[in-house]
Amino acid sequence: MAKQAGSTTRGVRGSRTGRPIMALLDLLGRRWTLRILWELRDAPLTSRSLRTACDEVSPTVLQARLDDLREAGFVELGEGGGYGLTPLGRDLCETFMPLHRFAERWKGSSRLRGRDELRSR
Amino acid sequence: MAKQAGSTTRGVRGSRTGRPIMALLDLLGRRWTLRILWELRDAPLTSRSLRTACDEVSPTVLQARLDDLREAGFVELGEGGGYGLTPLGRDLCETFMPLHRFAERWKGSSRLRGRDELRSR
DNA sequence: TCCCTTGCTACGATTATCGTAGCACGACGC
DNA sequence: GCGTCGTGCTACGATAATCGTAGCAAGGGA
Numbered sequence: 001m002a003k004q005a006g007s008t009t010r011g012v013r014g015s016r017t018g019r020p021i022m023a024l025l026d027l028l029g030r031r032w033t034l035r036i037l038w039e040l041r042d043a044p045l046t047s048r049s050l051r052t053a054c055d056e057v058s059p060t061v062l063q064a065r066l067d068d069l070r071e072a073g074f075v076e077l078g079e080g081g082g083y084g085l086t087p088l089g090r091d092l093c094e095t096f097m098p099l100h101r102f103a104e105r106w107k108g109s110s111r112l113r114g115r116d117e118l119r120s121r
Numbered sequence: 122m123a124k125q126a127g128s129t130t131r132g133v134r135g136s137r138t139g140r141p142i143m144a145l146l147d148l149l150g151r152r153w154t155l156r157i158l159w160e161l162r163d164a165p166l167t168s169r170s171l172r173t174a175c176d177e178v179s180p181t182v183l184q185a186r187l188d189d190l191r192e193a194g195f196v197e198l199g200e201g202g203g204y205g206l207t208p209l210g211r212d213l214c215e216t217f218m219p220l221h222r223f224a225e226r227w228k229g230s231s232r233l234r235g236r237d238e239l240r241s242r
Numbered sequence: 243t244c245c246c247t248t249g250c251t252a253c254g255a256t257t258a259t260c261g262t263a264g265c266a267c268g269a270c271g272c
Numbered sequence: 273g274c275g276t277c278g279t280g281c282t283a284c285g286a287t288a289a290t291c292g293t294a295g296c297a298a299g300g301g302a
Contacts, residue, residue, distance in 0.1 A: 029152050168249055
C-alpha cells in the first residue's frame with residue numbers, strides 16, 4: 001500500500017480533529033493544490049492542458065492532487081474528458097478570488113523583492 | 122548557503138512570472154503556511170506555543186515558514202518576543218476568513234468521508 | 243547560581259515531489 | 273485492419289522538502 005505519491009489513500013490530514021477548517025487548510029496546503037484550483041477557475045481543462053497551465057508539473061503530483069480534489073468533491077472528471085470544478089469547487093474558488101486583488105496590493109507594497117534569486121533551478 | 126530547509130534563500134517560486142498571484146499561491150501552498158497564518162489570526166504567539174498550536178510541527182519547518190512569512194511581510198517578531206501578523210498579514214487573514222464558513226458547509230455536504238482511513242499513520 | 247523560557251539550529255531519517263518514460267483505451271482517417 | 277493522435281493515468285529512480293529529536297546561546301527572574 002501507499003502507492004507512490006501516497007496522498008490518495010491517506011485521507012485528509014487533520015480530519016479526525018473534527019475541525020473541517022483544519023482538513024481544508026491541510027488539503028489546500030499541499031503543493032499545486034491552490035494552483036490547480038486557480039487554473040480551473042474559468043473553464044474545464046484536460047489533464048494535459050492543465051499540466052501545461054501549471055508550468056509542467058510532474059504528472060505524478062498532478063494526478064495525486066486531482067485525486068485529492070475529486071475525493072474532496074471540488075473537482076470532477078467530465079464525461080467527454082477534461083477536469084472541471086464542481087459547484088462546491090466553484091464556491092471555493094469564489095472564496096479565493098479576493099486573493100487576486102490582495103496579491104496585486106502585496107506586490108504594490110514592494111514586498112516581492114525585485115532581484116530574482118532562483119539559484120536552485 | 123542554502124542552510125537546511127532551504128526555503129529562506131530561495132525566494133518565492135513563480136516570482137519571475139510577473140504575476141504576484143502565482144507567487145502568493147506558491148507561498149501559501151507550502152506546508153503549514155496556511156495553518157500558521159490561521160493560528161495567528163487572533164493574537165500573537167510565541168514560537169513554542171505556535172508549535173503547539175500547529176500540532177507539534179517540527180521546528181525546522183516552523184522556522185522556515187516563519188522566515189518566509191516574515192520576508193513576505195505578513196508576520197513579524199515583536200520586541201518582547203512572540204510572532205504576530207503585520208497589518209498586511211492581517212489583511213491576508215481577513216481574505217481567508219470566509220474559508221471557515223466554507224469549511225463548515227463542506228463538512229455539511231458530507232464530502233469529508235465519515236470513516237477515518239488514516240492507515241499510514 | 244540555578245532554573246526556566248525565549249528564538250533558533252544541526253542532522254540523520256522519512257516522506258513528498260520531480261522528471262522522464264511509458265501504458266491502456268478510445269476516436270479519428272485511410 | 274492499421275497507424276496516429278489524444279485522453280487519463282502509472283512506474284520508478286533522482287532530488288528536494290519535511291520530520292523528529294536533540295541541543296545551542298541569550299535573557300529574565302528567584
